[in-house]
Amino acid sequence: MKKSIVGAVLGVMLTGAASVHAADFVMDTKNAHSFIQFKMSHLGYSWVLGRFNKFDGEFSYDEANPSAAKVSVNIDPSSVDTNHAERDKHIRSEDFLHVDEFPSAKFVSKKVIPEGDGKAKIVGDLTLRGVTKEVVLDAKHIAGGNDPWGGYREGFEGTTTFKLKDFGIPKSLGPAAEEIQLYMTVEGIRK
DSSP: OHHHHHHHHHHHHHHHHHHHHOEEEEEOTTTTOOEEEEEEEETTTEEEEEEESOEEEEEEEOTTOGGGOEEEEEEOGGGEEOSOHHHHHHHHSTTTTOTTTOOOEEEEEEEEEEEETTEEEEEEEEEETTEEEEEEEEEEEEEEEEOTTSOEEEEEEEEEEEEGGGGTOOOOOOGGGSEEEEEEEEEEEEO
16 A cells, blocks of 8 residues: 555656656747758759758757757748859749748757657748748757756757758749758747
């Protein structure tokens, strides 16, 4: 009888302790500790690098149960920045992102598949230029802990590659530029 009571109390304590680790986070974009960047081949000779300056997002994470993690990111495609004003104007046009008609893009996770050592596949829907397709982010937990301002943070990075034509982008810059690579690094502040 004593053993079952002790076991029950331990079970409640452990269950309670596990739920303490689960938390919701908001991505720190205000202080520029989160980034969404991309890389695309230019004619096969070099790379065009860019980023989206305006986005926000949230995620939930429990280190004891990473498969229960969720993430959602909203992106303002008109904030594209390749460090070249004329190219950025072209990327915003109907040839590429067509931001006048499609003023937002987003990623919403559907499931997380842990791979060990802080790595995971995050399967989710990416909506870009009005088209929604499933993509897989190769993600990695960087670290988590207390910050100097009394908060708690978790950091992650992730990459994915997809074909531009899969999202209805009509402009072709040749076979070397059919795909784009996205790199995302986020630092979340616990709510």
